[in-house]
Amino acid sequence: MNVTFLDACYGKKTSYTPVWYMRQAGRYLPQYRKLKEKYTIVDIIKTPELATQVTLQPVDILGVDAAILFADIMIPLIGIGVDLEIVEHIGPVMKSPLQTMQDIKKFRPLSPEQDIPYLLQTIKILRKELRKKVPLIGFSAAPFTLASYLIEGQPTRDFLKTKSFMYTNTKAWELLMEKLSDLIIVYLQAQVTNGVQALQLFDSWVGCLSQSDYENYVLPYTKRIFESLSSKTVPLIHFGTNTAGLLTSFASVACDVVGIDWRIEIAKAWKEIGYKKAIQGNLDPAVLLGDFSLIKRHVDELFISLPQKEGYIFNVGHGIVKETPVENIVRLTDYVHSKR
Numbered sequence: 001m002n003v004t005f006l007d008a009c010y011g012k013k014t015s016y017t018p019v020w021y022m023r024q025a026g027r028y029l030p031q032y033r034k035l036k037e038k039y040t041i042v043d044i045i046k047t048p049e050l051a052t053q054v055t056l057q058p059v060d061i062l063g064v065d066a067a068i069l070f071a072d073i074m075i076p077l078i079g080i081g082v083d084l085e086i087v088e089h090i091g092p093v094m095k096s097p098l099q100t101m102q103d104i105k106k107f108r109p110l111s112p113e114q115d116i117p118y119l120l121q122t123i124k125i126l127r128k129e130l131r132k133k134v135p136l137i138g139f140s141a142a143p144f145t146l147a148s149y150l151i152e153g154q155p156t157r158d159f160l161k162t163k164s165f166m167y168t169n170t171k172a173w174e175l176l177m178e179k180l181s182d183l184i185i186v187y188l189q190a191q192v193t194n195g196v197q198a199l200q201l202f203d204s205w206v207g208c209l210s211q212s213d214y215e216n217y218v219l220p221y222t223k224r225i226f227e228s229l230s231s232k233t234v235p236l237i238h239f240g241t242n243t244a245g246l247l248t249s250f251a252s253v254a255c256d257v258v259g260i261d262w263r264i265e266i267a268k269a270w271k272e273i274g275y276k277k278a279i280q281g282n283l284d285p286a287v288l289l290g291d292f293s294l295i296k297r298h299v300d301e302l303f304i305s306l307p308q309k310e311g312y313i314f315n316v317g318h319g320i321v322k323e324t325p326v327e328n329i330v331r332l333t334d335y336v337h338s339k340r
């Protein structure tokens with residue numbers, strides 16, 4: 001098994017820089033698009049053979065150093081019966097967006113074996129398939145990001161409904177964040193029990209908050225999630241976008257790795273996070289739409305700026321976009337591996 005990625009998570013010396021990509025399985029791959037002609041994303045996730053196949057595609061095609069479980073952040077909500085649809089080119093859309101304390105009280109706990117047996121099965125199959133290859137990363141969204149989808153009802157840019165709910169309905173917000181935290185802990189623990197070897201918590205949209213609001217309304221919950229998982233034997237990654245303004249708080253949780261996007265320079269971010277933690281990122285995925293000389297220039301600049309090589313995991317700053325030529329990612333992976 002190639003453990004370069006796991007070693008880097010713990011800041012250990014590795015013989016080269018490990019690479020994986022957010023959304024490495026998905027629509028930029030023709031093999032995935034072919035499956036999508038017949039199945040919806042939720043069909044794929046609910047069918048362990050298909051989810052396994054999709055998870056393995058980028059491992060074999062790109063030569064990345066980790067696989068990420070093919071799922072979606074909405075799966076635990078689907079598991080407890082929240083009525084939603086993942087709409088092509090839009091994202092998760094709720095049948096009835098969350099509005100009141102009553103709506104939150106209806107939330108029930110997750111029982112992984114009963115509610116999401118397909119996901120646990122996929123993890124078990126994947127561990128066998130990946131035995132001689134690379135580690136398997138599991139994931140969940142963080143409470144803020146899940147709450148934002150539940151309250152907005154669909155993807156948004158300004159998070160106005162979420163923020164006004166948080167500010168004006170604070171008791172309900174606290175209950176919602178508590179319940180989502182419990183759900184996420186159970187969900188992630190089940191993934192570890194069934195075999196995932198690292199966990200990433202996506203707080204994709206939390207960068208819309210000020211640092212003090214982050215500390216008041218979000219950090220206590222995220223802290224509890226990481227503390228409950230830190231006794232587990234797997235490395236923990238905390239990822240967000242637009243986190244430059246709140247990075248010190250964001251990085252203060254019991255995580256091993258902090259994932260950042262391209263809006264902050266890696267050297268500056270690492271200094272703020274502290275060198276005891278590993279860092280993951282942060283190439284702008286838009287660069288991958290250009291030619292290879294552009295990609296190479298960005299990667300070279302990134303590597304020159306690194307204060308140290310130990311504890312660095314190469315990734316994009318946010319998910320790979322569907323227009324990306326596969327060839328570019330294959331060459332990029334090789335190029336990063338060639339830099340020692």
Ligand code: CP3
Nearest residue numbers: 022023024025026041070071072073088089090091202204
């Ligand atoms: O390869 C991987 O990274 C694993 C698979 C993965 C998916 N979703 C599959 C997916 C992961 C890690 C996610 C997480 C996810 N889902 C996040 C957090 C990461 C991030 O992007 O910040 C979020 C916010 C979602 C919610 C979501 N699901 C969105 C915004 C969309 C895009 C809608 C669209 O059509 O553009 C989805 C759908 C989705 N999830 C796709 C994939 C491959 C694409 C649509 C499809 O194949 O039907």
